[in-house]
Amino acid sequence: MNSDFTIAVHSLVYLANLPEHMASSEAIAHNVTTNPARIRKVMSTLRKKGMVKTKEGMRGGYLLSCDPKNITLADVYHTVSYGTLQPNWCTGDPDDTCPISSNTQVVMDHIFNKAEDCYELYLSQFTVASVLDKIKTYS
Amino acid sequence: MNSDFTIAVHSLVYLANLPEHMASSEAIAHNVTTNPARIRKVMSTLRKKGMVKTKEGMRGGYLLSCDPKNITLADVYHTVSYGTLQPNWCTGDPDDTCPISSNTQVVMDHIFNKAEDCYELYLSQFTVASVLDKIKTYS
DNA sequence: TTGAACTGTATAAAATAAAATTACAGTATG
DNA sequence: CATACTGTAATTTTATTTTATACAGTTCAA
Numbered sequence: 317m318n319s320d321f322t323i324a325v326h327s328l329v330y331l332a333n334l335p336e337h338m339a340s341s342e343a344i345a346h347n348v349t350t351n352p353a354r355i356r357k358v359m360s361t362l363r364k365k366g367m368v369k370t371k372e373g374m375r376g377g378y379l380l381s382c383d384p385k386n387i388t389l390a391d392v393y394h395t396v397s398y399g400t401l402q403p404n405w406c407t408g409d410p411d412d413t414c415p416i417s418s419n420t421q422v423v424m425d426h427i428f429n430k431a432e433d434c435y436e437l438y439l440s441q442f443t444v445a446s447v448l449d450k451i452k453t454y455s
Numbered sequence: 456m457n458s459d460f461t462i463a464v465h466s467l468v469y470l471a472n473l474p475e476h477m478a479s480s481e482a483i484a485h486n487v488t489t490n491p492a493r494i495r496k497v498m499s500t501l502r503k504k505g506m507v508k509t510k511e512g513m514r515g516g517y518l519l520s521c522d523p524k525n526i527t528l529a530d531v532y533h534t535v536s537y538g539t540l541q542p543n544w545c546t547g548d549p550d551d552t553c554p555i556s557s558n559t560q561v562v563m564d565h566i567f568n569k570a571e572d573c574y575e576l577y578l579s580q581f582t583v584a585s586v587l588d589k590i591k592t593y594s
Numbered sequence: 595t596t597g598a599a600c601t602g603t604a605t606a607a608a609a610t611a612a613a614a615t616t617a618c619a620g621t622a623t624g
Numbered sequence: 625c626a627t628a629c630t631g632t633a634a635t636t637t638t639a640t641t642t643t644a645t646a647c648a649g650t651t652c653a654a
Contacts, residue, residue, distance in 0.1 A: 317456045318612055319544035326546045326559045333555055340629065347556045349548050351614055356630060373622025374628040389566070401540075404611080405458035405642080407465045409488050415594040416472055416587075417486045420465045423589045427528070427581060434577040438570055448555075450562045455554040457641055479600065490643055495601060512651020513599040543639085544613080 321397040323348055324358050325389060328367070328444045329451065332384035340377035358396060365395045384445035390436040392444075401435060402428035460536040462487055463497050464528060467506070467583045468590065471523035479516035497535060504534045523587065529579035540574060541567035 326348050331337050341352040341359065348355065359378050362368050369381045407424065408417040466483050470476050480491040480498065487494065498517050501507050508520045546563065547556040 317539070317542045319542040319546070322542060322544070322546050322563055325563065326555070329559060330555050342629090347551075347553060348546055349556070350546075352630095353615075353632085354613075357632080360631065370630065371622080372620075372630045375623065376621080376629040378630090400456070403456045403458040403461060403641095405461070407458070407461050407487055407489075412486075414486060415590055416465070416469050417488070419590045419593040420468060420586075422593060423586055424461055424464065426589075427578075427586075431574065431577055435570065435574065438573040439566075442566060447559075447562055447566075450565075451554055451558045454558040454561060481600090491601095492603085492644075493642075496603080499602065509601065510651080511601045511649075513597095514652065515600040515650080517601090542612095 317400050318397075320358055321393050321400075323350065323354070324362060324392050324396045325444070325447060327355060327359060327378075328362070328380065328384070328387060328392065329448050331368070331378060331380045332444050332448050337380040338377055344378070361396055362392075365391070367391070367395070384448065385443050387444045388440045389442040389444075389447070390438075390440035393439050394436060398432060401431050456539055457536075459497055460532050460539075462489065462493070463501060463531050463535045464583070464586060466494060466498060466517075467501070467519065467523070467526060467531065468587050470507070470517060470519045471583050471587050476519040477516055483517070500535055501531075504530070506530070506534070523584035524582050526583045527579045528581040528583075528586070529575040529577075531583075532578050533575060537571065540570050 327344050330344055330347050331339060341355040344359075345352040345355045359368055359370065363370050363378075366381060367387055369379045371377060371379065402425070406421050408420050410418050410421070412418045465487050469483055469486050470478060480494040483498075484491040484494045498507055498509065502509050502517075505520060506526055508518045510516060510518065541564070545560050547559050549557050549560070551557045
């Protein structure tokens with residue numbers, strides 16, 4: 317499981333907290349403690365789903381393109397990490413004559429797929445704004 | 456994310472399908488397509504929670520110790536993989552004066568912890584018996 | 595009572611995945 | 625036209641996962 321989801325949430329919260337809702341990949345990377353290239357990759361996929369706008373060139377960077385109250389963590393998860401609940405490793409052998417060996421993987425696939433829906437439903441209760449609020453109560 | 460959960464479920468289903476509900480690590484490993492040492496490690500943790508009994512020595516192996524209808528995937532997940540929803544990587548810097556940098560990880564920790572509960576609730580609808588039934592409908 | 599067939603567990607090696615680094619073309623700004 | 629950005633790809637480094645190997649301890653049965 318990679319950390320793109322955590323990075324995406326952190327980046328969006330960071331933007332939401334800024335008066336202009338805008339920052340460069342370098343500023344975000346410093347806050348998140350990672351490198352600018354990784355931030356750009358994650359933000360680039362968020363842009364494709366319309367969550368942020370990007371400005372290239374000098375004084376460019378990333379700008380929140382909607383109200384932090386309207387971005388749920390489910391939206392973020394779906395955009396950057398959908399499918400990562402299931403491990404890559406496959407169990408059994410699809411060509412084995414034993415149905416347990418050949419079909420367990422297929423059944424687990426279904427279970428993991430529905431788990432994603434369940435996970436997203438859970439995450440839909442949180443928004444970028446609500447996460448920011450929680451962070452502030454710790455300060 | 457490692458595959459211990461998938462391996463545990465597959466192994467238990469395999470046992471449930473056998474008339475004596477019993478098999479050696481070698482037989483299970485062959486069905487799962489992994490090595491006996493790994494099966495023994497996973498089964499060993501299931502034993503500690505009372506899901507299987509083990510017989511050492513000649514003609515030994517693993518024996519289901521309860522009705523497959525009474526083992527939910529939530530039980531299995533909790534036993535072998537609890538906590539793996541959260542990535543190991545940590546965001547931000549706890550010593551940074553910026554609360555976004557220092558507190559986002561803590562808030563994400565809470566969100567991931569509650570997600571585990573949600574995930575287990577979802578998994579509690581499945582049992583070793585119900586998974587076995589589904590596998591058979593594919594045959 | 596001995597040896598074959600098991601489990602339990604640890605360690606090391608190999609394979610895979612994740613993260614960081616580097617590089618550079620493209621773009622806006624002043 | 626130089627500077628400060630993004631977009632993206634390739635490479636290297638690091639961490640994790642999986643496999644392989646080994647061996648002590650246990651049980652059974654001849």
